[in-house]
Amino acid sequence: MANKTLTGFKEFLLRGNLVxxxxxxIMGTTFGAVVTAFTAMLMDIIGKFGGVPDxxxxxxxGISVGxxxxxxxxxxLTAAVVYFAVITPYNKFSDLRKKDEPQAAASxxxxxxxxxxxLREQAGKGPNTL
Known part of the structure; x- marks a missing residue:
């Protein structure tokens, strides 16, 4: 019984979609750190021109909205970074890939x-007659 349970657990761990x-x-978390750092850098740049954006x-x-x-x-700022640095280039790349892909073969x-x-054209007939 225990061996069967361990086998099932092993299959679960080695399943492709889990990996x-x-x-x-992991990649999303790491990318989130990059976007957060870039946004902080943009906040610092804004701070150079108009004071610290805090x-x-x-x-x-009397209501704190700060x-x-x-x-x-x-x-x-994070949404702008993601859109202009990730989404827009990805869409352009996807469009280029679609142009390079061969067209589907005709049925x-x-x-x-x-x-x-x-054959109709060669016989001198119109396209709707045979």
Whole structure:
């Protein structure tokens, strides 16, 4: 009984999608650190021009909204980094790959239809008569 349980556990660990999922989580976490660092760098650049973009002490009518504003600005910058540094180049690359891929082969019915149309044209008949 224990041997069967260990065999099932071994199969679970060696299943392909589990390994792929683990790699995706690790890569996602690492990529998240890169995006966070880049966003922090952008915040520093913004800080050079207009002061440190930290709104933690900002309040409106006695309600502290600073932490929300800082988080919102960080979110918008992170979204911009992901869109312009990842999504846009990926879409352009995907479009280039699609252009390089060979077109799907025509089906037998399509080829027979083309042959029929060519035979009609050679016989001097219109495309709708045979």
């Amino acid at each position: 792929e999922l683990a790699v995706a989580v 709104f933690s002490s900002t309040s409106v009518a 932490a929300f504003l800082t988080a919102l600005l960080t979110f918008l 037998a019915e399509d080829l027979l239809g083309e042959i029929r149309d060519l």
